Amino acid sequence: MRILVTGGAGFLGSHLCDRLLADGHEVVAIDNFFTGRKSNLAHLAANPRFELVRHDIIDHFKFEVDQIYNLACPASPPHYQYNPIKTIKTSILGAINCLGLAKRVRARVFQASTSEVYGDPHVHPQPESYWGHVNPIGRRSCYDEGKRCAETLFFDYHREHQVDIRVVRIFNTYGPRMLADDGRVVSNFIVQALKGSPLTIYGDGSQTRSFCYVDDLIEGFVRLMNQTVTVGPVNLGNPGEFTMLELAQHVLKLTKSKSKIVHHPLPPDDPKQRRPDITLAKKALKWQPKIPLDEGLKRTIAYFKTQV
Ligand code: NAD
Ligand code: UDP
Numbered sequence: 001m002r003i004l005v006t007g008g009a010g011f012l013g014s015h016l017c018d019r020l021l022a023d024g025h026e027v028v029a030i031d032n033f034f035t036g037r038k039s040n041l042a043h044l045a046a047n048p049r050f051e052l053v054r055h056d057i058i059d060h061f062k063f064e065v066d067q068i069y070n071l072a073c074p075a076s077p078p079h080y081q082y083n084p085i086k087t088i089k090t091s092i093l094g095a096i097n098c099l100g101l102a103k104r105v106r107a108r109v110f111q112a113s114t115s116e117v118y119g120d121p122h123v124h125p126q127p128e129s130y131w132g133h134v135n136p137i138g139r140r141s142c143y144d145e146g147k148r149c150a151e152t153l154f155f156d157y158h159r160e161h162q163v164d165i166r167v168v169r170i171f172n173t174y175g176p177r178m179l180a181d182d183g184r185v186v187s188n189f190i191v192q193a194l195k196g197s198p199l200t201i202y203g204d205g206s207q208t209r210s211f212c213y214v215d216d217l218i219e220g221f222v223r224l225m226n227q228t229v230t231v232g233p234v235n236l237g238n239p240g241e242f243t244m245l246e247l248a249q250h251v252l253k254l255t256k257s258k259s260k261i262v263h264h265p266l267p268p269d270d271p272k273q274r275r276p277d278i279t280l281a282k283k284a285l286k287w288q289p290k291i292p293l294d295e296g297l298k299r300t301i302a303y304f305k306t307q308v
Contacts, residue, residue: 091146171237
């Protein structure tokens with residue numbers, strides 16, 4: 001197949017391009033390089049089945065493709081809050097452009113949604129049927145509400161125009177090719193530990209997240225895209241749940257770092273807890289994550305040792 005990946009130069013997008021090429025497809029990646037890098041795809045430059053195009057998805061685009069994976073959007077809170085209006089435009093106009101293209105060329109189209117649609121959840125763990133608890137006017141809203149509206153657009157195009165959609169809700173995912181200065185917790189802690197600088201825990205560190213290693217997630221993407229049991233939304237993530245204090249301790253142990261832990265103020269609207277209910281993914285996709293936190297952290301630490 002010929003497959004379009006928006007946000008292809010980013011962390012998840014570049015791993016997805018690798019996987020799709022390894023499966024024998026042709027891949028066109030488009031990216032505006034806001035948080036993505038050409039270096040994430042440099043190893044593919046000589047591959048005749050791969051093409052990288054500089055383009056912003058808020059502007060119209062046309063490609064003759066069989067499938068579209070829409071991943072373009074900054075994912076780290078400091079990056080998506082840097083220009084919140086641009087973040088909303090990317091989510092909403094980007095979704096409309098992907099859906100319009102999918103409608104025109106009859107491509108299947110995949111939306112990278114997020115566990116952020118559940119906000120600061122009152123139901124734990126979060127099943128897909130939970131509608132969430134989201135602040136519509138806060139600092140995280142540009143991302144959370146942008147992604148929620150993108151989901152609405154996907155389901156409206158599906159109902160109104162029979163566009164063939166797939167929607168995944170991704171829970172915190174980590175691995176090689178995250179930016180060292182990305183601001184997300186796993187990359188922050190690893191880089192801080194490797195540099196011997198203090199690990200910055202926001203708040204008291206009792207808030208929880210569930211961390212999925214990138215290879216497990218990409219396997220889930222491909223399974224969701226290529227089955228017909230469900231259009232989604234489907235949660236993909238690792239149900240192992242850790243406090244930020246526990247994560248810091250794992251990173252310190254695995255890096256053998258002597259860094260201290262310091263506490264910084266908790267950002268506003270920071271969700272208190274998050275863990276996916278992956279019953280649907282297990283049933284419909286026969287998918288569940290295989291890589292435990294310490295193994296994934298070891299691989300990620302090995303990558304960051306080459307970067308810092
Ligand atoms: P990332 O920031 O590494 O990748 C995003 C990519 O999109 C970058 O290459 C960036 O340059 C590109 N981009 C941003 N705005 C664009 C625009 N307007 N036009 C074209 N390209 C644009 O983040 P990631 O972790 O790889 O996330 C990929 C997708 O998965 C995002 O949609 C994100 O919301 C979603 N997601 C990721 C996670 C996670 O834990 N990694 C969790 C939930 C959802
Ligand atoms: N966090 C932290 N220290 C950091 C970066 C983040 O304690 O250096 C916390 C953050 O407040 C949140 C959790 O780690 O509670 C996960 O943050 P991240 O930005 O990775 O993802 P998200 O909040 O979007 O789930």
